[in-house]
Amino acid sequence: MRGIFNALMSASRAHAKWELEMSNNIVRNRKHLLILAVMMLPLIIPAIGHAADLPAFIGGKSAYGPSHYNPVMFYGSMAVGVCAGLITGCIGAGGGFVITPALMSLGVKGILAVGTDQFHIFAKAIMGTVIHKKLGNVNVALAIAFLVGSGIGVTAGGTLNRALFNANPVMSDFMISSVYVVMLGFLGFYSMYDFLKSRGDKNQSQDVHGGPAGLTPLAVKLQKINLAPMVTFDEDITPGGRKISGWFVAACGAVVGFAAAIMGVGGGFLTFPMFVYGLGVSSFTTVGTDILQIIFTAGYSSIAQYAIYGYIFYTLAMGMLVGSLLGIQIGAATTKVVSGMYIRAFYAIAILAGFVNRLFALPEKMAQMGYISMEASTGKLLADIGAWIFFGLVIVFAGWIIISFIKGIPILRAESDKGAVTAGGKGVSH
Template sequence: MNFFKQWGRFMMAGARAHAAWELEMSNNILRSRKRLMVLGLLTIPVLLGGWAFAEPIASALPGFIGDKSAYSPAFYSTGIFVASILIGLCAGLITGCIGAGGGFVIAPALMSAGIKGILAVGTDLFHIFAKAIMGSVIHKKLGNISVPLAVTFLIGAILGATTGGLINRWLYEINPILSDAFITTVYCLMLGGLGAYSMIDFLNARKAGNAGSAHGGKSEGAELKNLPKKLQAIRIPPMITFDQGIIPGGRQISCVFLILSGALVGLAAAIMGVGGGFLTFPIFVYLLGISSLTTVGTDIFQIIFTAGYAGILQYAIYGFIFFTLAMGMLLGSLLGIQMGALVTKVVPGIYIRGFYALSVLAGFINRIFALPKKLADLEFITLSKSASGILDKIGIFAFFIVIGVFAIWVVGTFLLNIKKLKGVHV
């Protein structure tokens, strides 16, 4: 029980850190005319190209791999682009309003909309990479970055991302349904743990009468403070020095632990399409004992290189990215993050925490109810098509009803409180 509690806190700390990064990237893009111009220049050709070349692309792509439908849908359409904007908007609303990563719902949402899992992962990675490149203000963070630490970590991240990409592509070539089942199972485990912890946290806060902000709370992972000391005491050369500007002489840790940590982050990024940012913060701070300042600075490089390497070299060059979907999600998330962050000024934090728990659990229900159909199609289990279809639809409806109600509530709250929110800077 204590392990699952620690795992839940670990995941929540990462979700909050990644949400803070998302908000910072959004602010950097929207407050710069040059960045908005670049966004427009990227979006317009993508849209025009999608409309002009949708049918030729569709006819050129293989229809089947491993005797199963390979792409469905496989090319750009207006409906898919609109859906991508709405999915990005909802993810942004969750991120901005709750202060915890809404990106966890993107891949399940895309898969529920009919996108193959490997395409959802690749597209989400490219969307994160585009946001990181456009929104990063690197020169402001250079003073907080330990270059040896960052480079050593990235060695592991590239190895992990390569492995994750190979696994996803290998499974897809064997059978696209097997790939979907694998990605779905990974999301079930992640969303199940995070959702259970979020709901327990909400119920405890409600019982205690805590109506504070969803961004606050006690320090996550405080019980892990002895682990960094033990890891830093293991002197396996070469040792990497960091945090010299915070502690005289700095701290040291073996490159082995940095490479292993980077490999885990890269593997998760390439398999799940979440950029790995939600793991970097808790691993650095609570496992390796790296200061928050150094972590935040280094995380910029980690996300840019890991998401960029995995998205482009593991997915894009193999045709597993919908560029139109990525740009739609980017546009929607920029608006959603800003709107959600403003709503936190007028809504009690306890309600926000409750909605977040429901949103993550809805994502879990969506994937766990989709899994029987995929396992039945693979003949791993015996289940009639009608029964598996019903379960799949229940998961889809439950997911979109919860996310839709949350989105309507946030947008409605924003519109009803525009006068109060005028002049508020997030």
């Protein structure tokens, strides 16, 4: 159990590091900022409260009839993006888990929240990722096998999501909420337990990237199975490299793609434990492959499985993108001026907030489907309580980060000035 949790946390940290890099690549590049400004132009109308007048293909109600749209959702999406970015930047772990639950609490149908989150991930990845810097980490054969499986998984997940929504929109929301309850419940409770039990304890059995020091028994068994086609990897790390059947790699890709299409996340939280603990791939190779799969998975899922069917809010996706770029910069800067002792606890609280949000939404959905007997007002009250708890905890956390950042501005300036002087001195000595 602890190994699984450590793997999930390692994957989350690796994804957060990549998100910070993407954010820096966007905000520090004038061309990328210009592209972002052009992408934001269609948001001028919804920002002033006339979203219904937009053409159907960029957010009008005729294209997104399954969900009511109003300006509060747009401003809320920016706030959600800021909070997710703050969590990612400050904690060093992915804050994407809170996005879909937050959008659903704002009144967005589950399938649209999933599709919109996928599109937001894809847009940020395409704009911010410097591919050529990461290709050295990617084993081509490993990546191809994984992406074949990922494509199958995404297609299955997207098809299931659409079929459920077309059959019963309430069932669709219930299914998505249930998946989040299970996933966030496991991550949240175990991360809080792990924090309380082992504060200050560092697991020495892991390598510098968070993976196991050696192959797990499962990885040893799978690598002994000679099932063509065989994929060779990690030649630079292990003499002669290691081999694994491409079928196992494709199976992992299918699971990741299916989960990503169902939940609206990048899928990295599953790629890392599957590759490192299940297949025996080094964390170095895993990180590079994961970045490549996120771009492909999120792109294929958001466009082929959701956008062409009208299940994406372009306006909300852009709002989240801008908000997350701001939030992750502030969050990352805050880590330089505050103690990191309770960072893991804050992560657990943020994840548990999402868990409570979706858990409290389930009774209303079950009553609407006739599974339980409950007054409509009672179900709505429970859902509202879950939403208030969720947004309350996230806002308190976000407020703490922002206040810490503002208080630490003099320290950050002093560090910046010191760095500039040091760089200048080196230039003179040269």
